[in-house]
Amino acid sequence: MSNDEQAIIMAWQRGDEQAVRTLFERYYPRAVRIAVLSGLSREEALDCAQDVFVRAFERRMQLRDPATFPLWFQRITTRQILTLLKGRRRSTLVPLEQSGELEEDWGRIQVPLPEDLAISAENRLRLWQQVQKLLPKYRVPLVLRYYGDFSFREIADILGQREGTVRVLVHRALQELRQHAQEALFTAPSLALVTESTCAK
């Protein structure tokens, strides 16, 4: 993080109006996008991001090192997203450590998707539909990893879980996507691999 950014965060901690506005412009849109990708509706995501910004401001003096702000802010965002998602789904989630999933084969942590899927807008749409079907416990780390560009260690910190647990969750998510993608390819062969578009570039 640059010295300028750290200075802005320190000014934000002091309650400086300009710094508050600057951080809002930088972090609010991203929080909304991550919330939508994680499974909240657009309206819920806007409310969630606003709540997070207020909550972060309320707790700003708890942030010891300004350089850790992005991770700290993301932790608050993700926990708020998970709270809202859990409020929707009243199903009981078994902690991963108790589910036996940690005994998975670690050699296959990166699961390839069918190459053909990389071709068309239609298939990207199909992949997105599969992402939407993932349970929050898989979807949230997947979004943090492939949209937020966080490392496994950072995601573990954000979610308050072990790094190994996060690796397994992401692995599971990719595995589910691959499985559903393959099923879709076999069950819907009439769907074209390439779609027409107006291509207004």
Next chain:
Amino acid sequence: MNLSSFQEEQAASQEAETLLRVTLHEHAPQEVDLEQGWTTVVPRLASLDSKSQPLPGPRLVASKILHLPPRRKSWALAAVAALLLALLGASFANVFGGLSNGNTNTPIAYAAINQSVQVNNGIKLTAVKGYADPKYLVLYYDVQLPKNRSAYVTALVSKSTIQGKNVMGMCSWSSNRGNVNPVSHCAIIVQSGGNIAGNVLAVTWHISELRLFSFSKEGYNRMPRIDGSWTMHFTIPFHHTVKNPLPLSFQG
């Protein structure tokens, strides 16, 4: 597992990760109304500010406004409304002018490349435009098919490397209607190798395989392959500030 199959699996994994990244970027809301959010958040921050302990620095304008006498409060609120309108106008001007770099909603200025190579069978490959920052390198390219090759409706680069890394793109396509040759419009997004000293990035794009798609009653399932070796060297401006999330204007 032998070395080559391991390498193939690694390459496939990278392609899958790229696909997932592009899909997520594509489905994230592109437009987020900052002003609407800001006007909702400010009163909440101000009420927090007034409840919490005194801060060493200056307080929010909104917080001060709330403590003013009614008559002065209305003047102050009018001034804030005017300021918000001015900010809104400025943000619109920035969005449409593409001038600002600080706002995450602002489109990226992609640099034109317009470099072509002639592939076998009359197929032309053109690097159209690019963007680079410490995290991402984005390349838009076109694949143009000859008019007489009407059996094939689209094509894409299926094996290539940028800066030595295996990459694979996503494509849309325009159909062969009228006198226009069919062209696939494609985009590649890869993770770049961090910051560099200068403001210009020299890019080497090496292409080793293209795939053609033809239409049949069963769908788009025939994929003839063209193997070869074509290399493009070009430079694009390097932006030292990371655009995260990266706005993609890919039309798919």
